[in-house]
Amino acid sequence: MQRNLLLGVEAIGQAAVDAGISGVYAYPGTPSTEITEYIQENKTAKERNIHRVWSANEKTAMEAALGMSYAGKRSMVCMKHVGLNVAADVFMNMAITGINGGLVVTVADDPSQHSSQNEQDSRFYGKFAMIPVFEPSNQQEAYDMTYEAFDFSERTGLPVMMRITTRLAHSRSGVVPKLLQPENRLKLPENQMQFMLLPAYGKKYYQNLLDKQEQLLSLSEESTYNTFTEGTDFSLGIVCCGIAFNYLMENYPDGKCPYPVVKISQYPAPEKWLKKLEAECDELLVAEDGYPLIEELMRDYFGKGKKVCGRLSGALPRKGELNPDHLAKALGKEKSVHFHSPEILVGRPPSLCAGCGHQDTYVALNEVLEDVGAGRVFSDIGCYTLGALPPYNTINTCVDMGASITMAKGAADAGLKPVFAVIGDSTFTHSGIIGLLDCVVEKSNVNIIIVDNEAVAMTGGQDSSAKGRIEKICEGVGVDPDHIRLFVPLKKNHEEIVRILKEEMIFEGVSVIIGRRECIQRISRLKKMNKKTNEK
Numbered sequence: 001m002q003r004n005l006l007l008g009v010e011a012i013g014q015a016a017v018d019a020g021i022s023g024v025y026a027y028p029g030t031p032s033t034e035i036t037e038y039i040q041e042n043k044t045a046k047e048r049n050i051h052r053v054w055s056a057n058e059k060t061a062m063e064a065a066l067g068m069s070y071a072g073k074r075s076m077v078c079m080k081h082v083g084l085n086v087a088a089d090v091f092m093n094m095a096i097t098g099i100n101g102g103l104v105v106t107v108a109d110d111p112s113q114h115s116s117q118n119e120q121d122s123r124f125y126g127k128f129a130m131i132p133v134f135e136p137s138n139q140q141e142a143y144d145m146t147y148e149a150f151d152f153s154e155r156t157g158l159p160v161m162m163r164i165t166t167r168l169a170h171s172r173s174g175v176v177p178k179l180l181q182p183e184n185r186l187k188l189p190e191n192q193m194q195f196m197l198l199p200a201y202g203k204k205y206y207q208n209l210l211d212k213q214e215q216l217l218s219l220s221e222e223s224t225y226n227t228f229t230e231g232t233d234f235s236l237g238i239v240c241c242g243i244a245f246n247y248l249m250e251n252y253p254d255g256k257c258p259y260p261v262v263k264i265s266q267y268p269a270p271e272k273w274l275k276k277l278e279a280e281c282d283e284l285l286v287a288e289d290g291y292p293l294i295e296e297l298m299r300d301y302f303g304k305g306k307k308v309c310g311r312l313s314g315a316l317p318r319k320g321e322l323n324p325d326h327l328a329k330a331l332g333k334e335k336s337v338h339f340h341s342p343e344i345l346v347g348r349p350p351s352l353c354a355g356c357g358h359q360d361t362y363v364a365l366n367e368v369l370e371d372v373g374a375g376r377v378f379s380d381i382g383c384y385t386l387g388a389l390p391p392y393n394t395i396n397t398c399v400d401m402g403a404s405i406t407m408a409k410g411a412a413d414a415g416l417k418p419v420f421a422v423i424g425d426s427t428f429t430h431s432g433i434i435g436l437l438d439c440v441v442e443k444s445n446v447n448i449i450i451v452d453n454e455a456v457a458m459t460g461g462q463d464s465s466a467k468g469r470i471e472k473i474c475e476g477v478g479v480d481p482d483h484i485r486l487f488v489p490l491k492k493n494h495e496e497i498v499r500i501l502k503e504e505m506i507f508e509g510v511s512v513i514i515g516r517r518e519c520i521q522r523i524s525r526l527k528k529m530n531k532k533t534n535e536k
């Protein structure tokens with residue numbers, strides 16, 4: 001039997017192609033990015049001309065995926081956990097419209113915040129929207145569950161969420177693939193008003209969603225991915241969600257855990273198994289790679305005073321990624337067979353690459369700030385966020401994508417002047433444009449610096465929707481063309497950059513100052529790729 005060595009994210013990409021998707025829609029974000037990159041390079045995806053171009057943001061991605069589903073075809077939308085906040089409006093509402101072609105929402109969470117602003121747990125969103133959530137415990141399940149999720153979505157008429165976490169996304173294992181399915185034919189929804197959420201329809205569809213909950217629960221209780229494993233020692237019952245099951249079993253290399261175990265990989269949580277475990281065992285341990293969703297449920301669910309341990313009780317760390325050692329400690333075992341970093345490795349703060357254009361912008365901006373004082377640079381998310389660290393210490397905020405412009409506006413409204421916003425080209429088209437419109441409408445006193453490296457550099461140098469469009473977008477939104485300024489962030493242009501910043505700083509109104517130089521990492525990557533293609 002053919003077995004491919006795949007990352008969790010690659011397994012999901014391969015499964016989606018094999019399940020017959022006609023499109024993947026996504027905005028990059030670690031640890032989800034490589035799902036789309038995998039499909040972009042996949043042979044079948046190319047032959048079938050599956051849609052696989054990056055979207056401007058997660059909301060546009062999800063809406064396009066819903067549009068493809070409306071047309072009867074299968075689609076997948078991928079994002080990192082915070083991306084789901086951006087897409088939350090359509091996400092909540094499409095649970096109510098339901099789907100036509102199978103639709104899978106793949107969300108990659110990042111407990112421990114390896115590369116994120118927070119470690120929110122997307123399972124709560126799934127519960128909030130009342131849709132089925134799949135949470136694989138290993139790469140094979142990531143493949144199998146994604147493959148089946150499209151069919152499941154069509155059978156239940158609902159979008160399905162695939163929730164994974166960083167470790168599963170970025171570790172490899174052998175994966176056995178299934179047969180390639182044909183794509184769906186174009187087929188409009190039978191009910192032409194299915195996607196019409198006027199209140200009169202919306203109320204009816206919401207009731208439909210509520211009515212489906214019982215069916216979702218019984219599907220979850222029958223699911224082969226949710227299991228009850230009998231034990232011999234009833235002093236403890238264990239619940240493991242997703243990858244936490246893998247971490248538990250790493251502590252039992254012979255595969256024999258003495259305690260009864262409920263493995264949850266499909267939600268709503270299988271009540272039947274949880275009740276059985278609760279009835280049979282003296283105490284309960286709940287292990288989940290994320291927030292204590294099930295632990296809270298177990299505590300409040302039964303209300304009989306049974307001891308429930310987990311992240312809330314302190315048996316497991318309250319935050320961050322779980323690992324097999326955490327489980328070992330909670331079970332009172334010696335440390336598991338777990339790999340540790342050698343002592344010789346020391347932590348190293350991230351820094352901008354030598355020769356990166358963002359450095360030249362910050363050196364100039366720091367000089368300008370010497371005259372007016374620090375604490376007035378609202379920034380955003382991207383490589384340029386590293387300007388918060390020494391040796392620059394230039395920027396003061398990084399909250400969510402697009403917030404630089406709007407927070408700068410609010411501070412300007414409060415009377416702070418001058419005020420700077422620093423935003424990358426991709427973040428600008430992701431969500432900065434709308435904030436710019438607010439500034440233009442109110443003629444806010446803000447100086448917006450777009451650090452345009454013609455790439456989505458932080459997530460690996462993907463194409464940026466902004467490329468070649470920024471000046472026209474700014475003009476179109478209503479920025480005075482005399483106050484759309486351009487510079488090339490290079491050391492030799494330092495005096496000129498400082499002059500432009502000083503000139504715009506005293507202007508009363510919105511100015512946009514664009515520093516444009518391509519990311520040097522992207523240049524060298526593209527060169528290598530071209531060389532490889534020419535050698536073939």
Ligand SMILES: Cc1ncc(C[n+]2csc(CCOP(=O)(O)OP(=O)(O)O)c2C)c(N)n1
Nearest residue numbers: 029083381382383424425426427456457458
């Ligand atoms: C809502 C959301 N989606 C995705 C991400 C992941 N992410 C971090 S920075 C970034 C874009 C960076 O591109 P750009 O603004 O052009 O800056 P650069 O890194 O190129 O300097 C992305 C996609 C995120 N943090 N939040």
Ligand code: SF4
Nearest residue numbers: 352353356383457519
């Ligand atoms: S990857 Fe590109 S944008 Fe990011 S720090 Fe390096 S050179 Fe700068």
